[in-house]
Amino acid sequence: MSTLTVVHVGYGVTTQDLGRPGLSDMGLGAAGAADRGSAALANRMVGNRPDAAVLEALLGSVTLRTDAYTVAAVTGAPCPVTIERADGRVHGAAAYEVLLLEPGDTLRVGLAEERLRAYVAVRGGVGVDPVLGSRSWDSLAQLGPAPLTVGDVLPVGAGPGHGAGAEVGVGVGAWPVVDAVPPPLLPWPGDPVVLDVVPGPRDDWFTPDWRTTLTGQEFHVSPDSDRVGVRTTAAAPLVRAVTHELPSEGVETGSLQVPPAGFPVLFLADHPVTGGYPVVAVLTPESVDRAAQLRPGDTLRFRTAR
């Protein structure tokens, strides 16, 4: 089995796949890649099945050495990428292109200039041991393959995919079909990121002007944001019409949960199973991915999808 050795970790790197949905009855959320679109694209670029595990690297900043011929790709937050050969020669490379690594090569993913989370996929998937059927680290539950540390040796799955139920021969032939894909369009520096929301389930728990308050001003991302949620502030808070306590209820990924201060928390992959504050609206799946790429200090606006 081929391996990746972790040479450098900058700001935190975890293993993520599609998560472990279906365990809410035990109080366990799904976790999984925070920006699912970017993780799926990375898998697709190396010919993996969608359930293969990838690395989610905060601000990029991760260096890996391979001991075998390896196909890799970096997506998500755009990062500088270089490949250093065993003899010291350095090959320029780029995010959003299919990377062909030789035994002894070192893949350096530099600091992301914009956005928050980069994804590194290798053909075969990251083959660490799954926990409860998934290779995702859940930061809220503190469960799953532990975040990477320097010196870790990560097994790489054989053949495409390496999903939990991967069998020999399944999916063989799914070689990468592209050399590179265009990176996502970014807003102009200083322009707000626009997130689409579907109103409800508890929009009627707020005063009727909630829609104007939510969509009519800019929100700012707070520093205490993480994989559980993107915390926001703004000039005007959302005001409750129903003031009694909300009995705990199940919440969706992308929920805009509104604590007493009146500024929404945007729930990401590691959100709790249930919450005790009303959810005024829920992000569309595409907007969840965009929210997962917001940095503290970034400006955003909400737009109602209907």
Added chain:
Amino acid sequence: MSPDLRSAGASAVLATFDSLAEVVAFRAGLAEPGLADTAPAGVTEVVSGARTLLFRFDPAVTDAGRVRSLLTEVRPSRPTDDRHEREPVVVPVTYDGADLDVVGALTGMSREDLVAWHTGQVWTSAFCGFAPGFSYLTGTAPSLDLPRRDTARTAVPSGAVALAGEFSAVYPRTSPGGWQLIGRTDVPMWSLDRTPPALAPAGVRLRFVDAGARS
């Protein structure tokens, strides 16, 4: 008893009820024979809450309209899950919690009365949340309906037995928490060494016994 149905994003519907008993009955109704032909189509997960059921669905298979019309056909019933035919899980508790005096002042109950009340009923896990293995337990005796503490503790120890509102719970691990603490247990609520890891997933029944009582 038709639930109020609310949109919860592009791939979920939230059904709201007036009581936890209605939630339990409606969820039991989902498992009734005959409904299996239609009920699970595209519904990927049902998440119980204190007054709600969240129905997650796969938008590639179904849509909110179809899930909503399906839910109007559900007839509430009594839970028939085989877990309810088993004896309740026994959880020994040492009743020496930091909030015993506060609870006594709020309820007018002596420590002995409180222990008798807590150990003298069967508790059922209504749902889990907050942390893996954190079961919201409802009892068969009338609830004390205790408020949460004004300020949450930054670290409630693992195994702490607590009360809040209509619920009792055991903290599965050290975590922040605002519930009133009445005791502690050594029984782990969450362990990856067993299947399932949670001691009391939704539907499982428990009984507390006084570990300090002489038999």
